[in-house]
Each structure stands twice: as C-alpha cells, then as structure tokens.
Amino acid sequence: NAGVMQNPRHLVRRRxxxxxxxxxxxKGHSHxxxxxxxxxEGLKFMVYLQKENIIDESGMPKERFSAEFPKEGPSILRxxxxxxxxxxxxxxxxxxxxxxxxxxxxxxxxxxx
Amino acid sequence: xxxxxxxxxxMSVQEAETVTLSCTYDTxxxxxxxxxxxxxPSRQMILVIRQEAYKQQNATENRFSVNFQKAAKSFSxxxxxxxxxxxxxxxxxxxxxxxxxxxxxxGGTRLMVKP
Numbered sequence: 001n002a003g004v005m006q007n008p009r010h011l012v013r014r015r016x017x018x019x020x021x022x023x024x025x026x027k028g029h030s031h032x033x034x035x036x037x038x039x040x041e042g043l044k045f046m047v048y049l050q051k052e053n054i055i056d057e058s059g060m061p062k063e064r065f066s067a068e069f070p071k072e073g074p075s076i077l078r079x080x081x082x083x084x085x086x087x088x089x090x091x092x093x094x095x096x097x098x099x100x101x102x103x104x105x106x107x108x109x110x111x112x113x
Numbered sequence: 114x115x116x117x118x119x120x121x122x123x124m125s126v127q128e129a130e131t132v133t134l135s136c137t138y139d140t141x142x143x144x145x146x147x148x149x150x151x152x153x154p155s156r157q158m159i160l161v162i163r164q165e166a167y168k169q170q171n172a173t174e175n176r177f178s179v180n181f182q183k184a185a186k187s188f189s190x191x192x193x194x195x196x197x198x199x200x201x202x203x204x205x206x207x208x209x210x211x212x213x214x215x216x217x218x219x220g221g222t223r224l225m226v227k228p
Contacts, residue, residue: 031214033214033215033216035218040221041220041221042204042218042219042220042221043158043204043216043218044218045215045216045217048214048215056215089156091158093158093216095214097214101146101148101160101163101208102158102160102216103160104150104157104158104159106155106156106157107156107157107158109156
C-alpha cells in the first residue's frame with residue numbers, strides 16, 4: 001500500500017514560469033491537504049480538497065495559486081508566474097478524516113531562480 | 114483561530130537519556146485532537162503520537178509518551194532512552210472540529226542527540 005506520492009521531488013523554475021506539483025493520496029483517502037514550509041519554519045496550511053471540491057482554501061494566496069483534485073488522477077497545486085518568494089517545500093497530505101492525522105508525502109522543494 | 118506554540122527552538126539530549134519537548138495551544142473547543150510529528154533531515158513528516166482530547170489517559174508509543182494537561186492546554190512529548198535516530202525537528206499540531214480537518218502546526222523544536 002503505497003503512501004502519499006508527490007512529484008517531482010525537486011523543481012527548479014525561473015521567475016515568471018509556472019510550477020505544477022502533483023500529489024497522489026494514499027489508497028482509500030479522499031481528503032487531500034497542501035502545506036507550505038519555509039526554511040526553519042513550521043508547516044502553513046494552504047488548501048483542503050476532496051474529490052472535485054475545494055473545501056477550504058483560506059491559506060492560499062489569492063493570486064497565482066490554484067489547486068484541484070479531479071475525479072481521476074492526482075491533486076495538482078499550480079503556481080503561475082513564480083517569484084523568488086515562492087521558493088519553499090510544498091507538502092501534500094491525505095487523511096481518512098478528522099482525528100486520524102495525516103499521512104504526508106515527501107514534499108516537493110521548489111526553487112525559483 | 115487556534116494557535117500552537119512551541120517555546121523551545123532547540124533542545125539537546127544525551128543518548129539514552131530522557132527529554133521533554135513543550136507544546137501549548139489556544140482553543141475554545143472542547144473536543145479536538147493533538148499530534149506530534151517528526152521531521153528528520155530527509156524532510157519526511159512522520160506521525161509520532163496522537164492524543165484525543167476527550168481521553169484523560171496519556172497516549173504512549175514505545176519510547177514516546179505525552180503529558181496532556183487539558184485545563185492548561187499543554188501537550189508535551191517525552192522521549193525516553195533517546196537514540197541518535199531521534200534527532201530531528203519535532204512539530205506539535207492541533208486538529209479541531211471547527212477546523213475542517215486542517216492541522217495547525219507549531220513552529221517546531223530541533224532536537225539534537227549527543228552520543
């Protein structure tokens with residue numbers, strides 16, 4: 001039973017390009033969460049999705065960031081026109097529901113040059 | 114909004130000794146869950162231990178145990194017989210009923226284990 005799969009592990013983008021981060025949740029998990037971690041800091045919530053629905057996007061920047069979790073396929077976090085401040089580790093997690101805790105992926109480290 | 118505070122940016126412990134990491138949180142909810150996660154240099158987030166607020170008994174997982182003080186809103190992690198592999202960042206996290214299953218994390222404590 002594979003865990004949460006994130007790819008790519010490392011992603012380098014030039015300023016102004018688009019970044020697409022992918023996350024496949026654990027089998028049977030229908031709740032997906034994206035978090036961002038800046039160096040030496042904790043994880044900050046970005047967005048919570050269930051299949052085909054955004055449940056809570058209160059942590060997402062209003063511009064340039066979007067997320068989806070289609071009926072088929074992985075969840076995608078998309079960052080348009082990246083800037084240096086977007087450089088961070090982006091973690092995806094999945095869960096069975098409240099109280100079960102999350103299973104995290106290994107993260108994608110985005111570097112904007 | 115809930116907040117989680119880890120007041121110790123760094124801690125160190127001698128191998129085989131015991132160390133306690135502190136965590137406090139602020140909430141108006143009565144029913145919630147608390148977690149400790151470990152993040153080694155590999156960056157993988159690993160669930161260490163989980164506590165349900167309605168349970169008075171402190172959770173334990175092998176060498177890891179918690180001291181959950183609900184009235185004081187305190188949730189410390191005790192690591193017994195520390196091992197070199199315990200060296201990592203440790204994050205306390207809160208999950209409440211009104212949070213839409215969102216986890217709120219503390220800022221983390223870096224644990225160093227001395228051989």
